[in-house]
Amino acid sequence: MSEKRNIFGSKVGMILATAGGAVGLGNVWRFPYMAGENGGAAFMVIYLGCVLLLGVPCMLSEFIIGRHGASNTFRAYSEVGNGSAWKYVGFLGVLTGFLITGYYAVVSGWCLQYVYASLSGELQGDATYVTRYFQEFSQNPIRPVFWTIVILLTTHFVIVHGVRKGIERFSKAMMPALSVLLIIIVIASCLLPNGWKGMEFFLLPDFSKVDSGVFLGALGQSFYSLSIAMGCICTYASYFSRQTNLLKSAVQVSLIDTLIAIMAGLIIFPSAFSVGANPDSGPSLVFITLPNVFNQAFSSAPFIGWLVALMFYALLSLAALTSLVSLHEVSTAFFYEELHISRKRGAVIVTVATCIIGAFCSLSLGAVKELEVAGLPLFDLFDFVTGQIFLPLGGFLTCVFVGWYVPKKLLHEEFTNWNTLSGRCFGAYLFLVRYVCPVAILAIFLHQLEVI
Numbered sequence: 530m531s532e533k534r535n536i537f538g539s540k541v542g543m544i545l546a547t548a549g550g551a552v553g554l555g556n557v558w559r560f561p562y563m564a565g566e567n568g569g570a571a572f573m574v575i576y577l578g579c580v581l582l583l584g585v586p587c588m589l590s591e592f593i594i595g596r597h598g599a600s601n602t603f604r605a606y607s608e609v610g611n612g613s614a615w616k617y618v619g620f621l622g623v624l625t626g627f628l629i630t631g632y633y634a635v636v637s638g639w640c641l642q643y644v645y646a647s648l649s650g651e652l653q654g655d656a657t658y659v660t661r662y663f664q665e666f667s668q669n670p671i672r673p674v675f676w677t678i679v680i681l682l683t684t685h686f687v688i689v690h691g692v693r694k695g696i697e698r699f700s701k702a703m704m705p706a707l708s709v710l711l712i713i714i715v716i717a718s719c720l721l722p723n724g725w726k727g728m729e730f731f732l733l734p735d736f737s738k739v740d741s742g743v744f745l746g747a748l749g750q751s752f753y754s755l756s757i758a759m760g761c762i763c764t765y766a767s768y769f770s771r772q773t774n775l776l777k778s779a780v781q782v783s784l785i786d787t788l789i790a791i792m793a794g795l796i797i798f799p800s801a802f803s804v805g806a807n808p809d810s811g812p813s814l815v816f817i818t819l820p821n822v823f824n825q826a827f828s829s830a831p832f833i834g835w836l837v838a839l840m841f842y843a844l845l846s847l848a849a850l851t852s853l854v855s856l857h858e859v860s861t862a863f864f865y866e867e868l869h870i871s872r873k874r875g876a877v878i879v880t881v882a883t884c885i886i887g888a889f890c891s892l893s894l895g896a897v898k899e900l901e902v903a904g905l906p907l908f909d910l911f912d913f914v915t916g917q918i919f920l921p922l923g924g925f926l927t928c929v930f931v932g933w934y935v936p937k938k939l940l941h942e943e944f945t946n947w948n949t950l951s952g953r954c955f956g957a958y959l960f961l962v963r964y965v966c967p968v969a970i971l972a973i974f975l976h977q978l979e980v981i
């Protein structure tokens with residue numbers, strides 16, 4: 530039988546768990562690059578605008594659906610939509626979260642391998658060595674699959690302990706650890722010779738670089754980084770209490786996520802500029818450029834370089850793990866509530882299925898070339914379908930659902946906690962979610978597909 534539904538035990542635990550879900554690889558490997566390339570502080574101002582005007586209303590909409598539905602994302606959309614076809618938008622969220630879990634676990638597994646490799650000193654070498662190391666590792670048939678399974682089993686371990694004793698307790702320990710590591714590495718990077726040049730590049734506003742593409746890039750990044758439209762936010766909100774101030778929480782989570790992304794930039798640019806390297810984005814930044822940068826930047830104090838690299842990959846693994854926990858929970862809640870089985874069994878189904886998806890995605894990167902669909906390795910296919918199609922589609926439909934279908938009274942009650950909080954911003958929220966957010970998401974979608 531399904532167990533009694535739990536809620537988060539404390540406000541801090543709730544904020545840290547939700548922020549932990551949002552803070553992930555996207556903060557470290559995508560944000561700094563986009564900011565550096567697109568006008569530094571000018572990009573950040575635009576990004577912050579996107580977060581506050583579009584990210585927060587979308588997150589708030591998912592909070593409302595999740596808390597009102599008090600169940601998994603599929604059922605929550607069904608509850609709020611009175612059993613209408615809108616429940617399939619909830620199902621799309623669950624499916625997106627499920628598919629992302631599989632391939633996100635592969636990259637999270639790479640982070641664990643790099644913790645191990647920095648610990649054992651395997652990452653020491655010149656640029657050619659580090660590049661070859663990553664290529665050989667990611668195309669190896671066994672090792673990446675092994676680490677994918679290790680990180681999914683770790684996630685499973687957290688999930689089976691439940692919302693309070695698993696997710697909340699884990700996030701309350703991991704998020705402060707992540708912040709401490711982040712601060713130490715930021716200081717170490719900024720103190721490097723020529724580190725200030727990197728800071729200047731990252732932070733000095735350059736409005737001449739700003740065009741419509743920069744706006745759309747910032748928008749897309751804000752949705753990706755805040756984990757919107759993949760079921761995570763809605764599922765976690767189903768564990769919020771009736772006292773939770775939804776607007777304030779959405780703002781707090783978004784600001785934590787943004788602050789961590791900016792701090793990641795304060796690691797990457799100063800250290801890269803100190804050795805004259807050009808930071809790029811994605812896996813090549815984290816798994817090729819940075820090990821090399823750490824090796825060179827701290828060549829006069831190899832122990833510090835070793836320690837910084839170790840702490841950096843530990844930080845990345847923690848960020849990935851807290852996101853993975855939130856992604857896993859989306860499907861676990863779906864399976865155990867819809868199939869009326871125990872939470873543990875639901876989690877086993879998700880862990881086994883995502884281990885299989887993860888293994889196939891990992892093998893598609895080189896070990897088994899046949900794992901391709903339409904010329905794309907499975908890994909890239911999952912990335913494309915979820916990131917470029919399902920996420921914008923789910924986000925767009927959610928805004929239309931909340932803005933145009935859900936009764937205003939229900940939204941107002943959730944927004945003001947049944948008239949116990951101020952409803953001053955409610956009109957602005959409704960305007961954004963009705964008109965601005967759907968148009969903006971449509972624009973990101975068309976931009977990503979290179980239509981505009």
Ligand code: PFF
Binds near residue numbers: 551554629754756916
């Ligand atoms: N928001 C998290 C990140 O920035 O890494 C989690 C995440 C986002 C996972 C997007 C997967 C994804 F496609």
